[in-house]
Amino acid sequence: MVYLDNNATTRLDDAVLQAMLPFLKDEYGNASSTQHRMGRKANEAIQKARIQIAQSLSASDPSEIFFTSGATEAINWALKGVAERYTSLGNHIITSQTEHPAVLQTCAQLQKRGFEITYLPVGRDGLINLEDLKSSIAEKTILVCLMAANNETGVINPIADVANICQERNVLFLCDATQYIGKTDTVNLQNIPIDLLCVSAHKFHGPKGIGALYIRRKRQPIQLETMIAGGQQEKGFRGGTYSVHNIVGMGEAIAHSAETDWRSIANKRDYLEQELAEKLKHVAINGEQHDRLCNTSSITIKHVLSSELMSQIPDIAISSGSACATGTRDPSHVLLAMGLSPDDAKCTIRISLSKYTTDGEIEQTIEAIVAAVHKIRSNSPTWMLFEKGLLD
Template structure:
């Protein structure tokens, strides 16, 4: 199988797996049991991983990182934790219509509990209008939650500008960086004043089931977060529970092992894929084409070709209709709808996402197979025949 669903998850790096293995079989102690050697070995491994992640993201204090089970848990901690602790100051949160479902559904839950949430629209290319962001801010605004890179289209938000707006108004900025980290230039948190940020290891060739929440330690007005999971003093009492030592070790190793040059190669392959498909398939478009995008992501709308039918015709290629978190839903992509696509066009859209393991030969084969499948589907489609005769749009 040719795997082009790397925004859903990635193949674990061999170097990462090798780093993890000793903590399953030899150094298997509970990291909180520091009274004995096995526990101390595990604890030291966690601290090393914390330092590796901090170095990669230019975090000054490794203890600003809180380990979680993944980005979804980190999102819940951040949004619910801020809403609970800052409710006496204000109850207004600003986010965006194209955010990940983990953000949108958490915000929807907070609305039921009395929060007011503004969901910013996006332009046709998937970007937000910074003027609209400024206009949405009120004296009650306590948090702005905007992602770095969209998981479906790869469209990038200008987080440095957003962080500056938040600083000017004294508002906390939470950034979901889950899709960005490991797919672009390194994120420098020493230069970009993000207050809270989440990431997940399995998006950049690390293990599943581990992520982190970054909480900046301010010298004045420390950021206060109400814990989501209690029951232990792990992670400064912000996330109780036994440490998943092998996964945390793999998390650190995955970030440390990333090479920026790999993603320049991936960007070249993504462009080659898009050019090949645009040249061989009529009436195909790239969603977010004129916006800054992740180097590995291509979201394509193929007119009058249902994505589900195309996927079923290509069982040896792994790709998707969009985010893995909404598979099984009958609704079209909320991201593409927000960008102005009709429901029919959204249902004719596919996401192809590459990794450092993707080869040029694979891309050439994928382009050929997709073009052939589209031709066959359209040849049998009454809708396409009507479109060709100019009877429908």
Template structure:
């Protein structure tokens, strides 16, 4: 059995077209984009402008609303810390959700220790938020609502259109981490009133270490100070020499990204076969609106770590790549009221445009056989079979 990669929510294979686009800026056109006094510097500068335009065209925004960062984690830190610093006269209240990415939750923890009040919206058993509770939670001193577009573990999609409308009515800024959403679902910021949005290139078949931050131009400018001070790069928002090859690749990756309807067919095939052929399995967030490429499946009465170790030819994960190595169960699943046992028994499958049906079929057969083998040796499974545990 050949190697099969099903961990695309962690990172994706770089598209050959993206690699071809960035290589000249590592080899021939290697100038500093700020060195516009000579030709090679101007070539780099123009390449950055082209990438900025590619992103703006895909998102439905203006070129001067797009800023390059090292990725979503940096952008999240810049926005949360920057808004907190700039809007204290209005208030010190931020709203987010218990299932947000660790970059959001960890930064909010830091802000809480500095005196900010953080409202963590709960989710139901399917990972969905209550929009009425969101609206009721917004106060006069609320400076920001930070809610992701799609969850990186379960693939559950938040209703970002309704969230944006609520924030607009309440006159509060809405920051959306769209890292898992971009490239998998269409988005148009001309009609969707999100104020701030971020994504990372390596989730859409671009390189690691680059992403973009959208900040809407408004009559009253959104105040976000630089997280990294230095020169006047990115209109003073982010100091430091621009990573031209990665920026070029980021622009190309989003330009060629498109919704892939075939992925859902493959994902559904995977789920249907596993649930039909392996007892005591279920999909987290099964009835919620989810990304077409994502399935987080619980294999009850067996540890996911043991199962994945027994299938080294399959690249899988037990949740967020940012939480790898932690001994705690997934914070996303715990927020969805999943037991520790079921959380530790769960494996995330995430597909990409490069995933083939033959790979899905091979993975199904390997998973079915391995679960049966591992369970046959498990005392916990024997207890279940004998009716001693549920």
């Protein structure tokens, strides 16, 4: 199996696994039981991971890092937590049409509760217009929520500009950095005034089931409702026994992510795109006119359904879009927002590389996709009509 679905999840780094193993067997103490040595050792391991994450993000203090089960929980906590605590200031939240389902579905829930949500449109490049953002911020706006990089196309948003606009207008900025962290140079929170930021370890060769929410320390503290009531873990915001091995793994994974050769991954991605464009007719790379994550390629292959293509290449693991949207028959909301037709959106695949992707795997993937596309098109009346100019 050639695995090229790294925006869905990544292989656990060997060094990360080795760091986790002691806390799965020998050092199994409860991190909240600091009356004895085993509990203290587990607690120290958690604090080390908190420091590793804070240093990677250039956060000013490790206490700004709060552990969650992943980015989806962090997004839910941040959106709902701000909405609950800031209703006296307003009920308006701004996001975009191309956000992850965790954001869009949470916003839909808040909308049913009376909150006003503005969904900013994007252009063909997948980016919002910053002037649209500025004009959408009103007196009752309490939060702007935008992703750092799109999980389907890899398009990188101008989050520094967004953060500065929000700071100038005294509006909180929540950044979903789930796909961004570990796939490019990390966010520098000393230079970019993001208020809340979400990450998930399994996107950068860490374990599944662990993530974090960064909450900036400000002169006027950011107020959030408690996510899970129970013990005093995470300053009482999220009760429950710490998953020590997962937290350790996240800390190690984010520390190792800085060692990744981004240029090498980008070169493999670019080569794959160029070869497919040369060997196949009517291939389009979505978002290629703008900065993208080095590992991500969204490719529309005219009149070749992604579902049919993937069934023809069972040894190549790719996807048709977000893993969280798998199972729906609807075309990608991201691609539709970018102006693709429903038919073209259904003919789009997502290929996402990792530091473990080899040149040989890229060659194997190109060969398999080209052969499969030729086979599908040769048996397609629709393709034949399109070739004759009788269909768009």
